[in-house]
Amino acid sequence: AQSVAQPEDQVNVAEGNPLTVKCTYSVSGNPYLFWYVQYPNRGLQFLLKYITGDNLVKGSYGFEAEFNKSQTSFHLKKPSALVSDSALYFCAVRGYPNFGNEKLTFGTGTRLTIIP
Amino acid sequence: EAQVTQNPRYLITVTGKKLTVTCSQNMNHEYMSWYRQDPGLGLRQIYYSMNVEVTDKGDVPEGYKVSRKEKRNFPLILESPSPNQTSLYFCASSLWGLGANEQFFGPGTRLTVL
Numbered sequence: 001a002q003s004v005a006q007p008e009d010q011v012n013v014a015e016g017n018p019l020t021v022k023c024t025y026s027v028s029g030n031p032y033l034f035w036y037v038q039y040p041n042r043g044l045q046f047l048l049k050y051i052t053g054d055n056l057v058k059g060s061y062g063f064e065a066e067f068n069k070s071q072t073s074f075h076l077k078k079p080s081a082l083v084s085d086s087a088l089y090f091c092a093v094r095g096y097p098n099f100g101n102e103k104l105t106f107g108t109g110t111r112l113t114i115i116p
Numbered sequence: 117e118a119q120v121t122q123n124p125r126y127l128i129t130v131t132g133k134k135l136t137v138t139c140s141q142n143m144n145h146e147y148m149s150w151y152r153q154d155p156g157l158g159l160r161q162i163y164y165s166m167n168v169e170v171t172d173k174g175d176v177p178e179g180y181k182v183s184r185k186e187k188r189n190f191p192l193i194l195e196s197p198s199p200n201q202t203s204l205y206f207c208a209s210s211l212w213g214l215g216a217n218e219q220f221f222g223p224g225t226r227l228t229v230l
Contacts, residue, residue, distance in 0.1 A: 006158075032216050043120070043206055043221035044159075051216045090158060102147070102166060103174060104219070108158035 002027040004093050006107035013081045014115050021076040021110045027095030033074040034092040034104070035065055044090065050074060061085070081114045088112075118143045120222035122207050128228045129197055137192045137225050139207030146212040148190040149174070149219070150182065152203040159206065165190055197229040 003026045013019045025031055032051055036044040048059025055067045065076045074091060091107040120141045129135055141148065149164040151174075161174030165184040179201055181193040190209075194201060204226050208219040 009156075034218060036221075041224075043223045044208075044219075045221070046218035049216065049218060092159075102164055102172070103161055104149075105161075105175075106151075106159040108156060 002093055002095050002103075002105045004091050004105055004107035006089075006091055006110045008110050009108070010111045010113070012113045012115060015083055016080055019078050019081045019085070019112065019114075021089050021091075021112060023074045023076065023091030023107060024072050025074060025091070025093040026072060027093055029095045031074075032094050032096060033065075033067065035059065035063070035074075035076050036090045036092065036106075038088040038090065038109075040087075047076070047089075083114045083116055086112060086114045118220070120207055120209055120220050122205075122222040122225050124225060125223060126226050128230065130230050131198055132196050135194050135197060135227075137194075137205060137207075137227070139190045139192065139222060140188050141190075141207075141209040141220070142188065143209060143211075143220065144187065145209035145220070146187070147210045147217070147219075148184065149208045150180070150190070150192050151206045151208065152176065153206060153224075154203050162192070162205075197227075199229045201227065202229045203227060 005024045034049045035047040038044045050057050050067045058064045063078050089110050094104045123138045146167045150162040151159040153159050160176045163182040165171045206224050207222040210217040210219045
């Protein structure tokens with residue numbers, strides 16, 4: 001079975017400060033890891049993904065995430081937060097090889113609030 | 117514009133009254149999926165479809181049905197809705213399989229079952 005943990009329901013950061021949203025995972029085999037963002041009254045939007053290769057992946061809106069295999073983590077980061085970054089963030093994982101398991105497992109979400 | 121559309125966006129119904137939520141994508145994606153979003157539980161997968169006429173259960177399929185007769189459409193059917201199916205529902209699609217492909221999400225359908 002695969003699972004994702006987002007240990008913080010809420011993260012508050014002052015505008016201009018760096019932000020981190022945490023995610024840890026558990027899969028059989030190797031992970032495909034994703035971050036999605038949900039703005040109010042909208043569907044989820046893809047931010048970035050880790051498949052293989054460089055542990056630091058860059059995505060949309062200046063976000064990046066660092067894959068750490070030994071800690072089974074995939075934390076989302078941004079050097080300087082904007083008020084417009086305020087949203088609900090979801091981490092997701094699926095393992096491979098998976099031999100027919102086409103499920104994607106999401107975390108419970110972290111609400112990020114950037115304080116002006 | 118490439119998009120996933122869902123209808124209706126909001127629905128209030130009563131227990132036991134059959135309903136269908138439609139989902140359509142115009143990106144020629146093979147993989148489609150339904151999720152429900154509940155506070156504190158995140159997104160949970162209900163059903164998914166790898167291609168036309170190929171569907172499979174997700175993590176919470178009880179009380180739901182789906183069909184995939186055409187590549188672009190993937191309706192979600194609640195034969196006898198119950199109050200515990202009150203939720204926010206999202207349809208999503210991706211290029212082929214799930215693999216390493218990101219999913220594109222619809223705007224959501226907020227369902228209330230009284």
